[in-house]
Every structure is written in C-alpha cells, then in structure tokens.
Amino acid sequence: MGLQPALLAGLEGLSVGRPTAVQRLAIPALRRGRSALCAAETGSGKTLAYLLPLLDGLLSRPEGPAEAAGPASPRGLVVLPSRELTAQVGAVAEALCRPAGLQVRGLTGGGAAGGLRRQLRAPPPGAAVLLGTPGALREALRRRFLALGRLRWMVLDEADVLMDDTFAEPLEEILAYAPLAVGAPGPAGPGEARTQVVVVGATFPAGLSQTLGKFTDVSRFVTLTTQSLHRLPPHVQQKFVRLKGQDKLPELLQLLRDHPASGGTVLIFCNSASTVNWLGYILDDHKIKHLRLQGQMSAAARAGIFASFQKGDASVLVCTDLASRGLDTSSVQLVVNYDFPDTLQDYLHRVGRVGRVGSKAPGAVVSFVTHRWDVDLVRKIETAARKRTGLPGMDSSISKPPSKAG
Structure with a gap:
C-alpha cells in the first residue's frame, strides 16, 4: 500500500x-x-x-x-x-x-x-x-x-x-x-x-x-x-428472549451460571447508570465477580475499569452504552442486553462488541425483550438478519426513544 x-x-x-x-x-x-x-x-x-x-x-x-x-x-x-x-x-x-x-x-x-x-x-x-x-x-x-x-x-x-x-x-x-x-x-x-x-x-x-x-x-x-455497513454480523448468533420484567434477573443469573469459564468474557448492557449499580449489588450477593462501567462514575474511577476488564481481572462487565462505542472487546464472547436498547443504532453498536477483528470466536448476543415497543425493533432486526440487508433508518439522526409512559 x-x-x-x-x-x-x-x-x-x-x-x-x-x-x-x-x-x-x-x-x-x-x-x-x-x-x-x-x-x-x-x-x-x-x-x-x-x-x-x-x-x-x-x-x-x-x-x-x-x-x-x-x-x-x-x-x-x-x-x-x-x-x-x-x-x-x-x-x-x-x-x-x-x-x-x-x-x-x-x-x-x-x-x-x-x-x-x-x-x-x-x-x-x-x-x-x-x-x-x-x-x-x-x-x-x-x-x-x-x-x-x-x-x-x-x-x-x-x-x-x-x-x-x-x-x-x-x-x-x-x-x-x-x-x-x-x-x-x-x-x-x-x-x-x-x-x-x-x-x-x-x-x-x-x-x-x-x-x-x-x-x-x-x-x-x-x-x-464497506458493503457490510449497517448489516448485522452474520457470524454472530442473536437470540431474543421474551419475558416479564421480574423474570429478567433469574434468567440473567442462569445465563451466567451456564456460561463456561473458558467461554470468553461477558458484557451486560443496561440503559441507565442506576440499573448498572443495582445489578452490581445483586451480582455481589451471588458472589459473581464483575466490574461496572457507567457515565456517572468519576473520571478517575472509569479510567482504570475498562483497562482492568481488558486485562482479564473480571470476566463480567456490567455497563451502559458508554462501553458500546468503539472500545476493543475482542475477548468478549457473550453480550447480554439486560435492557433492550432504545434504538437500532444502539443495538448495532452493542452487537459489534462480539465477533470483532482479532476475536477467537464469533460470539453470541442474548436480548431480553419485555416492552411492547421493543418488539417493533426486534421485528426490524429479524427481518434485516433474515434478508441479509442493512438495518433501516440508520442514516437518520440519533432518534429519541419512544415515550415510555405506556
């Protein structure tokens, strides 16, 4: 070149x-x-x-x-x-x-x-x-x-x-x-x-x-x-689990228990800093070693957390979308959307944490679907994956999530 x-x-x-x-x-x-x-x-x-x-x-x-x-x-x-x-x-x-x-x-x-x-x-x-x-x-x-x-x-x-x-x-x-x-x-x-x-x-x-x-x-x-822009990586398995809000936690704990120790690291995405903190306390109670990363932490605290996750100090990272953008996560083999993302853009970025250049295995994504407004996004994702086309509306501005009052 x-x-x-x-x-x-x-x-x-x-x-x-x-x-x-x-x-x-x-x-x-x-x-x-x-x-x-x-x-x-x-x-x-x-x-x-x-x-x-x-x-x-x-x-x-x-x-x-x-x-x-x-x-x-x-x-x-x-x-x-x-x-x-x-x-x-x-x-x-x-x-x-x-x-x-x-x-x-x-x-x-x-x-x-x-x-x-x-x-x-x-x-x-x-x-x-x-x-x-x-x-x-x-x-x-x-x-x-x-x-x-x-x-x-x-x-x-x-x-x-x-x-x-x-x-x-x-x-x-x-x-x-x-x-x-x-x-x-x-x-x-x-x-x-x-x-x-x-x-x-x-x-x-x-x-x-x-x-x-x-x-x-x-x-x-x-x-x-590139030709694959806005397309879901075909080599990454994506699974959607429809369940009630109160069933998310037991489902997550089961997933973590079933995840083999040799199966790479796990990213758990939440939509807010308070959910990251709450989930962290629960994982502590269950003696599951993990790290937390969210935007309300002090700059100094955040600086070391992702580095120690990459070093392998803990195999589970509970985080907000702060960790979905650009960070190199080639050791990650499982992404769990504990909260379903607000937009298709966010979903695409989260999926992009697995199956990256340099990853040893293609990885998988498991998404918990609890709200009716999530189902519409899931349909669009499934259609795009089946037809091998790009996700719709990706060139639009960062859309505001639908009102969650309903």
Whole structure:
C-alpha cells in the first residue's frame, strides 16, 4: 500500500499483517489527501484505516517541532467521545508512531485546568499527534494551551456520538479553531494549508453535513463505505428472549451460571447508570465477580475499569452504552442486553462488541425483550438478519426513544 517502513514496523509490533476491507478501501483514498466520510461496521479495523494513511502523510512532510514555550500545536488531531476510547486509540497510535519517532499525546478532562496544561506540556515536548475528548480540547483552546494553526488533519471518530447534544457545542467550537476554510480549493500539494478532515463511524447522524458545512466544503468529501455497513454480523448468533420484567434477573443469573469459564468474557448492557449499580449489588450477593462501567462514575474511577476488564481481572462487565462505542472487546464472547436498547443504532453498536477483528470466536448476543415497543425493533432486526440487508433508518439522526409512559 506504499506506507512508510517505520509504520510497517509499528504494525508488526501490533501483530497486524493483512488489511481488512475498510483498510483496503480507506488507506489509498486518505493517502491522496482527500477529506472523507468513512463508514464501516463496528469491529472492522477503522482505527488503523485512518491512522496509517494520516500518519504516513505526516512522515512524508516532516516539519520542525513547535515552539516549546508557546501553546501545543499538533499536526494531527483525533477527537473521541470518551476517555476510554482516547486511551485505547492512543495506545494504537503510540505503537505505530514509536518506530517513526512521532510523539503522541492524550488530552482528557475531569480535572482542573492546570491538569490540561500538564497533559499538554508533559515531556517530550512537541507531540505531533493529539487525541482528546471534546470538552477537554475546547477548554485547552479557550485557555490558549492549544493552537490548531499547524493542523494537517483532523479525525472525528464515533461521529454519531460526537454529534449528540452533549458534544455538539464543544465540537463546533473546535472546528471553528481549525484552518478548514469554507469553499477553499481541494488539497493542492505541499503548500496547501487546509486541514484534511476524516469523519469516522458505524452510523452517521443526519445533522452531520450541516454542522461540517458551517466550516468546510462538504461537497468535496469522498464517501468511503464497506458493503457490510449497517448489516448485522452474520457470524454472530442473536437470540431474543421474551419475558416479564421480574423474570429478567433469574434468567440473567442462569445465563451466567451456564456460561463456561473458558467461554470468553461477558458484557451486560443496561440503559441507565442506576440499573448498572443495582445489578452490581445483586451480582455481589451471588458472589459473581464483575466490574461496572457507567457515565456517572468519576473520571478517575472509569479510567482504570475498562483497562482492568481488558486485562482479564473480571470476566463480567456490567455497563451502559458508554462501553458500546468503539472500545476493543475482542475477548468478549457473550453480550447480554439486560435492557433492550432504545434504538437500532444502539443495538448495532452493542452487537459489534462480539465477533470483532482479532476475536477467537464469533460470539453470541442474548436480548431480553419485555416492552411492547421493543418488539417493533426486534421485528426490524429479524427481518434485516433474515434478508441479509442493512438495518433501516440508520442514516437518520440519533432518534429519541419512544415515550415510555405506556
């Protein structure tokens, strides 16, 4: 694929030898400098699909390090919706950049402003690539700890989450700081000052092009999509169990008892932080070793939990959809939807936690169906699986769940 030898050395360190479908599609297009919307199914290797060509571009156009005294001014920026994802993608970026001599830095919030400055100034100075969450990046830009004037490329990863109400405002502010220039001509060789933008996701919200259109000429973006986009992975077994609310707990405990110790790890999805906590207490009572992950935990608590789950400290993780987006879960072989997800997008992301690139077994998904509004989603899922077609309505914006008053 014409990538620099230093990047190939980094790939060897990650034990990656063959490109996946999305990597074969994206790497040549992004190496040509095009801004792009890159849509591919979860677990298909999107992180390397964007990092490899964009890092290749930085290596082929070396620049002197930024002024040590001024604000941090990276040449590459990856915006991610959670600190867990920032840590995970950061580890991959670091493995690729180490042989090439490029420095990588992560920036996440949850602390005082001094913490942001420390993260950006940590030695060695002058990181070429920065990964960060929207809130932390916006704060660093406002305080002039960070400048985007030298930015060659910017990636918006897990686009549907970044466009959600929580992040939309800080994201727009970050875009406003980058040299994107509305209506500027396409990239025209080394003298071109405009930033290459790559938007990545398994699902794209409808408002995406309007938001980007305020800052850059979206008509010039190339769209890269794999054939399996929005399709349920055919190799993952999916089972729906119709039951009353009070029967969910005994059913779950039975499932966990029946799950073989050698059968990989288990993810249990709940729709709220309070259900995660409640279920955790019950599992404690039943002496089932597990970890919990939900958005109301402190940033410091969350930081270590997913890492220790990946290390294998516990074989069960009870979580909200915080764990359904982008996180690498190749050891997971069973996903249980204790609460049925609110939208088809959420279902697709949760299913994507099993049967991933690098997984040893295809895995299975068991969903508890208790409400009548869940049944409608189940029908759509079953039809799409039977006909091998994509799930309907995936290009719409993140839909509000139906009213649960009924």
